[in-house]
Amino acid sequence: MKDSILVTGVSSGIGLTTARYLLERGFHVYGSVRRGAGPGELTQMPGFTALNFDVTDRPAIRAGVQRILDDGHRLVGVVNNAGVAISGPVETVSEAEYRRQFEVNVFGLVAVIQETLPLLHAAREAGFQSRIVNISSVSGYLTSPFMTFYSASKFAVEALTDGLRRELLGSGIDVISVAPGPVKTPIWSKGxxxxxxxxxxxYSHILPKLGPYTEAAEAGxxxxxxxxxxxxxxxxxxxxxxxxxxMRKRWIAKLLRLTPKRFQDRFFTKRLAANRRF
Ligand SMILES: NC(=O)c1ccc[n+]([C@@H]2O[C@H](COP(=O)([O-])OP(=O)(O)OC[C@H]3O[C@@H](n4cnc5c(N)ncnc54)[C@H](OP(=O)(O)O)[C@@H]3O)[C@@H](O)[C@H]2O)c1
Structure with a gap:
């Protein structure tokens, strides 16, 4: 029986790299993709199994979990990585888009946690370490303008992480948030x-600024x-x-979080004007 980890959203970016990193270190990796067999570089590696599900589709998640059970592998970790980043002013982002932000980043993550927790409890009760890692963001610590729904979804991920960890203290399952600042992945071009x-x-005058702003963030x-x-x-x-x-210079984010909100307002306004994130 091999220790296995489920990583959601392995078609690109952090999920793809994490799946490869875990495979290279001897784990069996179940990687979720919405379509197809999964990226070639993973399917060619021994120990990778693609599961086909969208995190907003509970029956499909359940079928994926059943596959893990049928394979007889011990599930010792879940990495909730699948996510989308919706940008735009709160006043004008469509209802469909702001709901999608929460359906994927928050309710999808909850569905994956609820469906996999019985397997993690089983691993723990058999004497193995088991963990949930939620991919949050610096946007779960501080809110940039025009990324407000994304940020709200990551604040929710932070709260879910802390609350669930405290609920599971007696069980020995640990729940951890990994919160990156900007990372070089396709999420920026999608945005x-x-x-x-x-x-x-x-808000139209903001639009020409957004390209350079996100390009600078991605480059850094x-x-x-x-x-x-x-x-x-x-x-x-x-x-x-x-x-x-x-993130680089993470002390800035940590310090900024402690400053008065009006100071933070000025910080973000200046950054946007100068096409710089932090
Ligand atoms: N890149 C950054 O700067 C950054 C910073 C902080 C946090 N993060 C977080 O890191 C995580 C990964 O993002 P990334 O930067 O690696 O972006 P990415 O390359 O766009 O990867 C996102 C992954 O999530 C999947 N996904 C999207 N919607 C899904 C759904 N409804 N059901 C299942 N899978 C879905 C995508 O699959 P498809 O190909 O099928 O769409 C893709 O595999 C996200 O949670 C993001 O918020 C990223």
């Missing part, structure tokens, strides 16, 4: 396509391997930190 909420309205981002290593450590360290913030 640049979302311009509808800025078109023909009082860390490689996904850095996040994969932090996820690996969250899954395997004896006593991991319950919340890990990964």
């Amino acid at each position: 640049r396509e979302q311009t509808e909420a800025f078109e023909d309205n009082r 981002g860390v490689e996904p391997e850095v996040v994969a290593e932090a996820i690996y450590r969250a899954l395997t360290d004896k006593t991991p930190e319950p919340g890990v913030l990964i």
Whole structure:
């Protein structure tokens, strides 16, 4: 029986890199993809199994979990990585889009946790370490303008992580948040396509700024391997930190969080004007 980890959203970015990183370190990896057999670089590696589910589709998640049970592998970790980033002003983002933000990043994560927890309890009760790692964001610590729904979803992920960890204290299952700042992944190019909420309205003057702003953030981002290593450590360290913030100059974010909200307002306004994130 092999120790296995479920990673959601392995088609690209952090999920893809994390799946590869865990496979290279001897885990069996179940990676969720919404379509197809999974990325070629994973399907060619021994120990990878693709599960086909959208995190908003509970019966499909259940079928994926059944596959893990049928294979007879012990599930010792779940990495809730699948996510989307919706940008735009609160005033104009469509209802369908802001609901999608929460359906994927929050309710999808809850569904995966609820369906996999019985397997994690079983591993723990058999004497094995078992962990849930939720991929949050620096946006779960601080809220940038025009990323408000994304940020709200990651604040929810932080609360779910802390609350669930406290609920599971007696069970020995640990629940950890890994919160990256900017990372070089396709999520940024997907975001640049979302311009509808800025078109023909009082926020239109922001739109030309967003391209350079996100490009600067992506350029200053860390490689996904850095996040994969932090996820690996969250899954395997004896006593991991319950919340890990990964970014260059993370002290700025930590300090900024302690400052008065009006100061934070000025900080974000200046950053946006200068096409810089933090
Ligand atoms: N990149 C950053 O700067 C950054 C910073 C902080 C936090 N994060 C977080 O890191 C996580 C991974 O993002 P990434 O940067 O690696 O972006 P990415 O390359 O766009 O990866 C997102 C993954 O989530 C999957 N996904 C999206 N919607 C899904 C759904 N409804 N059901 C199942 N899977 C779904 C995508 O699959 P499809 O290919 O099928 O869409 C893809 O595999 C996200 O939670 C994100 O919020 C990223």
